[in-house]
Amino acid sequence: MSKSPHTTEFRAKVSQEYLDGLGSYNYLSAKYNIGCKTLREWVAKYRIYGIAAFSQKAGNTSYLSDFKNMCVEAVLSGEGSVDDIVATYNISSREVLRCWIKCYNANRELKDYDPKREVYMADARRKTTIEERKEIVEYCIKHNRDLKGTASIYEVSYSQVYSWVKKYDANGEEGLSDKRGRHKTDDEVDELERLRRENLRLKRQLEEKDMVVELLKKVKEFEGM
Structure with missing residues (x-):
């Protein structure tokens, strides 16, 4: 997975502010321009592991098949929600666990993952x-x-x-x-289809440009802290 743009210290700092009662999830999310769900995930992990929950690891995390199955079954059996299990077992993100659940429900084998491979x-x-x-x-x-x-x-x-x-x-x-x-290439379709394709390409370029602008804003904010 891609690395978080937020430092270990920043995530711990914001989580501690919530636990200290310095702001609600919505207030702190708006203050630091981070997603509310992301903040909830940080706090849940921070409660259990402290700052160690955010330690940056080189490369991707290794997950064994037995571990994947255990986490999926914990959710399906009602032991906890997706967010609960992500926090309890310090899984990198809720998207990772949700993907395991989809594979499990589709009767696909959950294999060991070794980032060295x-x-x-x-x-x-x-x-x-x-x-x-x-x-x-x-x-x-x-x-x-x-x-x-x-x-x-x-x-x-x-x-x-x-x-x-x-x-x-x-x-x-x-x-x-x-x-x-x-x-069919652009030259092989009619004018309407060419315009539709060009519109899609321009739309995606604008979306990516907006993403870059937002990322640069966050970088400047962190540098100014």
Whole structure:
């Protein structure tokens, strides 16, 4: 997964402010320009592990299949909510656990994940539905186009994620359809379709530009603290 833009000290500081009663979740989220759900996740982990919950680790976290199954079964049996189990077992994010649950419910084996084993050379290209591909691409783009991290979370190959994102950039959701044969180029479609594709490309460029602007704002805020 992509690294958090927030430092260990910052996350601990904000969590402690909440525990000290210096502000509600909504107040602190607005004050520091962070998501309310993200803050709740920080506080839940901080209650249990303290600042160690936010220690930066080199590379991605290793998860064994037994651990994945234990966490999923804890949620499904009512032992705790997704957020509860993420905090209790210090899982990197709720998206990771939710992905395990989806695989579990689809009767797909939850395999060991060792970050030393590069996803670039994944030995299998599992079949996916159009809905899964949309979700994977949206997650990847939302997380700074972290192709490798996305591939490891959704248990697909790096090349699959790369291909889907590239197709989405060119043709939107239509590009994610599992079609046989060659996709028509811009020169082979009518004017209306060319305009539609160009509109999609411009829209995505604007969205990415806005993301970069927001990221730069956050960086300047942190540097000024």
